[in-house]
Amino acid sequence: MNAFEALGLNTQLVQAITDLGFENPTPIQEKAIPVLLSGTTDFVGLAQTGTGKTAAFGFPLLQLIQVDQKHPQALIVCPTRELCLQITNDLESFKKHSKGIFTEAVYGGTSITMQIRNLKKGVQIVVATPGRLIDLIERKAIDLQKVKYVVLDEADEMLNMGFREDIDFVLKNTINRESTWLFSATMPPEVRAISKNYMDNPKEVTVGKKNTANVNIDHQFYVAAAHHRYETLKRLVDFNPGMYGIIFTRTKADAQEIAERLVKEGYDIEALHGDLTQQQRDKVMGRFRQKSIQLLIATDVAARGIDVEGVTHVINFELPDDIEVYTHRSGRTARAGKTGICISICHSRETFKIKQLERITNAQFHKLDIPTGKDVCRKQFFHFMDKLMQADTSHGDYETYMDDLQEKFAHVSKEEVLQRVAALEFDHFLKYYENAEDLNRNDLRDRRSMDNNRGGDQSGRPAYGNRADNGYTRLFINLGIKDGFYKASFLQFILDESNLKKEVLGKIDMRDMNSWVEIDKAEAGKMIKSMDGKSIITGQSG
Numbered sequence: 001m002n003a004f005e006a007l008g009l010n011t012q013l014v015q016a017i018t019d020l021g022f023e024n025p026t027p028i029q030e031k032a033i034p035v036l037l038s039g040t041t042d043f044v045g046l047a048q049t050g051t052g053k054t055a056a057f058g059f060p061l062l063q064l065i066q067v068d069q070k071h072p073q074a075l076i077v078c079p080t081r082e083l084c085l086q087i088t089n090d091l092e093s094f095k096k097h098s099k100g101i102f103t104e105a106v107y108g109g110t111s112i113t114m115q116i117r118n119l120k121k122g123v124q125i126v127v128a129t130p131g132r133l134i135d136l137i138e139r140k141a142i143d144l145q146k147v148k149y150v151v152l153d154e155a156d157e158m159l160n161m162g163f164r165e166d167i168d169f170v171l172k173n174t175i176n177r178e179s180t181w182l183f184s185a186t187m188p189p190e191v192r193a194i195s196k197n198y199m200d201n202p203k204e205v206t207v208g209k210k211n212t213a214n215v216n217i218d219h220q221f222y223v224a225a226a227h228h229r230y231e232t233l234k235r236l237v238d239f240n241p242g243m244y245g246i247i248f249t250r251t252k253a254d255a256q257e258i259a260e261r262l263v264k265e266g267y268d269i270e271a272l273h274g275d276l277t278q279q280q281r282d283k284v285m286g287r288f289r290q291k292s293i294q295l296l297i298a299t300d301v302a303a304r305g306i307d308v309e310g311v312t313h314v315i316n317f318e319l320p321d322d323i324e325v326y327t328h329r330s331g332r333t334a335r336a337g338k339t340g341i342c343i344s345i346c347h348s349r350e351t352f353k354i355k356q357l358e359r360i361t362n363a364q365f366h367k368l369d370i371p372t373g374k375d376v377c378r379k380q381f382f383h384f385m386d387k388l389m390q391a392d393t394s395h396g397d398y399e400t401y402m403d404d405l406q407e408k409f410a411h412v413s414k415e416e417v418l419q420r421v422a423a424l425e426f427d428h429f430l431k432y433y434e435n436a437e438d439l440n441r442n443d444l445r446d447r448r449s450m451d452n453n454r455g456g457d458q459s460g461r462p463a464y465g466n467r468a469d470n471g472y473t474r475l476f477i478n479l480g481i482k483d484g485f486y487k488a489s490f491l492q493f494i495l496d497e498s499n500l501k502k503e504v505l506g507k508i509d510m511r512d513m514n515s516w517v518e519i520d521k522a523e524a525g526k527m528i529k530s531m532d533g534k535s536i537i538t539g540q541s542g
């Protein structure tokens with residue numbers, strides 16, 4: 001039996017799930033679906049976006065709807081227009097094989113008349129933002145008397161946004177509801193109060209830890225002087241060529257200014273802020289969703305409810321003051337089981353905040369060195385070369401030009417061609433980064449930065465690195481898989497270069513751009529000496 005069928009969902013819904021490619025229920029789905037299908041149990045789900053919560057309430061709702069009755073039976077209230085549209089779209093695909101169920105999204109910033117007209121057609125599920133819903137209730141354009149199920153999605157965000165009275169109003173006006181389902185990423189006292197005041201002995205389910213950041217997120221931070229913040233941002237973007245990211249700023253003015261500067265410098269970025277009309281916002285979001293723009297820069301308010309698949313990086317241009325805000329920001333990446341990176345650029349005086357964040361999110365934060373100009377060029381170079389090698393040549397009629405090409409390049413070596421291609425592609429990077437400043441605040445490096453060091457010390461400072469167990473020390477070598485090594489050939493390379501015996505080496509941990517090698521403490525000095533002149537080793541542990 002299909003895992004979703006086992007939870008009690010009907011054939012049509014299971015068919016839609018199969019079409020969507022969901023193979024197994026997520027934890028919140030597993031716990032929520034059987035309970036919600038009863039239709040009479042109140043429910044509190046502590047789950048962040050990205051956990052599959054929309055499906056967790058969406059499928060049971062669709063199954064509970066009585067198709068022969070054409071009045072609102074379910075009401076989903078959520079904080080933003082974006083989320084409202086997202087939920088409605090999700091419901092559309094969930095009900096693909098279920099006939100006779102109609103949904104309508106009602107939200108502000110757009111014509112109410114059209115929404116009123118659509119509601120009159122006989123809609124059973126209404127997805128609404130609080131403000132517009134109240135407006136519709138006051139105009140008597142929506143009848144809540146027969147609503148049996150009320151879902152409050154992202155309840156904490158709604159309360160943060162000041163919708164408390166609106167939620168009270170809605171709950172007081174749905175007097176015939178049989179159950180209330182509340183979803184929230186966090187459980188502040190205000191949310192607890194709603195469950196206390198309006199729900200009857202709710203079944204409470206938590207997925208992940210309360211207030212915990214998603215485990216698939218790698219939290220990284222870079223310490224930069226305030227006047228280097230912008231340059232650091234640029235470097236991090238350049239250092240991550242495949243980045244598809246959202247940058248958060250505290251103020252609208254920052255978002256606008258940074259976007260303008262980056263656009264001038266040739267970056268693919270647009271800003272999302274409160275001054276945009278709804279139509280402009282939609283356009284920006286549309287372009288970002290289609291990946292026609294690589295980066296979105298936004299304030300927290302403007303980014304509320306954004307749910308975009310495949311975001312690889314979230315960047316905090318500055319750390320938010322509020323820890324809850326950090327969780328919301330970082331939750332824009334690593335959705336649906338994917339991994340993601342949340343980068344924070346912070347000032348040395350703010351590192352205490354990182355400790356607070358670590359404590360509260362229960363996640364480890366990694367301090368990394370800001371890449372040097374050289375690091376950036378290298379990374380871009382290999383990224384380009386990877387793309388070159390992966391280019392699909394199966395569709396073009398390249399054969400036609402082959403003879404001419406052969407002739408043209410008859411006296412040019414492969415090395416020269418590669419160099420020319422690289423020059424063509426990288427000239428601007430090389431020029432820009434040729435004399436790039438080291439943005440790391442060397443004076444402030446602490447033991448911790450060393451333990452998590454990514455790139456090693458580019459300034460030729462004395463060796464440092466990670467502590468290894470059992471009499472070994474770990475050495476950092478700035479060569480990795482992208483340099484054409486694999487473990488065995490790398491081991492051989494080390495032995496050849498250092499004249500050491502294989503027995504003195506421990507684990508080798510190879511990454512794309514660098515590696516860590518365990519070596520008997522007594523022999524470490526010898527290895528450094530034999531290789532240091534070649535500026536290969538940049539770090540050693542104590």
Ligand code: AMP
Pocket residue numbers: 021022023024025026029048049050051052053054055307309335336
């Ligand atoms: P949500 O938490 O509702 O924002 O869902 C996050 C993402 O997870 C959405 O893009 C869903 O399509 C996806 N999703 C939901 N349930 C599953 C599942 N059981 N298996 C795989 N992906 C899922």
